[in-house]
Amino acid sequence: KLSSIIDLLSSDGNYSKTLEALKKKGKVNPHPNLVALSLSKSKHSLLMWAHYAQNHEGIIVGLDTSHPFFNQTIKPDKTSDEDTSFLGKVLPVTYDRVRPDFKLGLNFSEAILSKSDEWMYEKEYRMFLRKSDRNELGRDKEGKILNHVNLFRIPASSIVRIIIGVRSNYLKIISDFKKAILTNKELSNVQLEKAELHKDLYHIIHKTIQL
Numbered sequence: 001k002l003s004s005i006i007d008l009l010s011s012d013g014n015y016s017k018t019l020e021a022l023k024k025k026g027k028v029n030p031h032p033n034l035v036a037l038s039l040s041k042s043k044h045s046l047l048m049w050a051h052y053a054q055n056h057e058g059i060i061v062g063l064d065t066s067h068p069f070f071n072q073t074i075k076p077d078k079t080s081d082e083d084t085s086f087l088g089k090v091l092p093v094t095y096d097r098v099r100p101d102f103k104l105g106l107n108f109s110e111a112i113l114s115k116s117d118e119w120m121y122e123k124e125y126r127m128f129l130r131k132s133d134r135n136e137l138g139r140d141k142e143g144k145i146l147n148h149v150n151l152f153r154i155p156a157s158s159i160v161r162i163i164i165g166v167r168s169n170y171l172k173i174i175s176d177f178k179k180a181i182l183t184n185k186e187l188s189n190v191q192l193e194k195a196e197l198h199k200d201l202y203h204i205i206h207k208t209i210q211l
Helices: 002-009 015-024 046-052 117-122 170-183 185-189
Strands: 034-040 059-063 090-092 094-096 114-116 124-130 136-139 145-151 159-164 191-197 204-208
Touching: 046 117, 094 117, 114 117, 159 170, 159 185, 170 185, 170 191
Parallel strands: 094 114, 159 191
Antiparallel strands: 034 124, 059 159, 090 124, 136 145, 191 204
16 A cells, blocks of 8 residues: 555655655655555455455455564664654554645654545554565565565464455365464464355444354
8 A cells, every 4th residue: 555655755756756855854764665564443344345355255364463563663773863663563544634744844654654534444554664674575476586575474373363255265265274273273263254245234244153
């Protein structure tokens, strides 16, 4: 979802130029090394399921944000004076009809947590980490390394719930989940649920699955 951040910071489409100009004015502390994990409090939204879970064919992974992974203290590099106070933590996005005004002294962390109120239904939270702290790079189907895909390992112990989409391959996901439990006992306490459409309302309900 970094597209919304780029739109917010740069009306002329030149992201790096805009950040550099703001940095010179002392308004922001740009992080060219920044990556974001986008999360949501919403698990019932039809729009969220359609947009971010492959049109109800995917899954939701419920995370315990009190887990240490989501409450990290990340210190600046020894050669840098960058602000890292907002890194490694799950922070709420703020929604507004008015774009942030950098003339008022808005800092970088406030800017990247701002979004149009058109997106309020997402109930979004964001966690930022440094690209250099990644565990590995992604690969395409042929095994070629993708330098723009940065992968981070989220601890299995932080996963509390998996919700299977209405249109998902239900039996395959159950089978894969059982295999995953065999190789990682930390997943044995994860609550498994199946999403279903409410029979009367435009609404998603969840039913617990007993393995």
